[in-house]
Amino acid sequence: MPIRNQIEAIVQSLTNSPAFAYGTTNELNTLADDITTFPCVFMYPVQPIELSPHVNSSVSNTFTLTLEFLFKTEFDQYTADNETYVSQALKLANELIVKASTYRESEGRYFKIKTGTKARCLPVYNKFDANTTGVSLTITLTAMYFQNF
Template sequence: MRNQIEAIVQTLNGNPAFAYGTQAELNTLADDISFPYVFLYPLQPIEVSPQVNGSVDNMFTVYMEFLFKTDFGQFTAENETYVSQALQMASQFVVKASKYREGEGRYFRVKAGQKAKCVPVYNKFDVNTTGIGLTITLSAMYFDVF
């Protein structure tokens, strides 16, 4: 799942870099990277749903942050441009995730009308970053039949 999300991030406008890890790990990684950056936090929860036909659907709740480096001492109003740019990247991610193909078919199912939540993120990490936090549920299209 992480690899597929990273592959989608690599196709976004602005060429953001990608990292995966816990809050503490990402804070450490943020010290030595170039921005913009997309941080993926560990996938929680993973919903496993048995189906009548013997298959199992897997739904993953994903939390990611689309961040830009900002200067210390900037006011929230001065960072709105970054929030707007990050929101565009997050929106583009949702569209590309719904179209992402691996092999013969789409890898994720993003249901129409399903809400993805975005919240502004200000002054995050030691290096001071601003952007958007995206929470979305992705359903894996490829599952096993036992």
């Protein structure tokens, strides 16, 4: 199952159940025009995926994700007018990190987030043609359950 399915499930469990969109920058720009429910979490394709072989014949997969937590804004608003949206989006990003660390699939947690691992969160203003504002989160997650071959 693609990693985006787990992320979408986590997004849907966030406060106010944000919408979810997945794609490249151009695809997300087009999708943003049609989204009627905001806030929305936009997920870019996963890059890179790091494979780490282990002595027990298993492989762990580490994913670097870029997600944007965006709110619809007006074209004539100044940056200072949008700070409220940045604060709300930051809360959603924090909530996603907490929920990802406890997300369960089958019998155990799906992701491992190492203590001390930093996630980057940058404010985003006037994004896409639809004019949205929020934060961009870049985080690295390790899948806990993987197949033995």
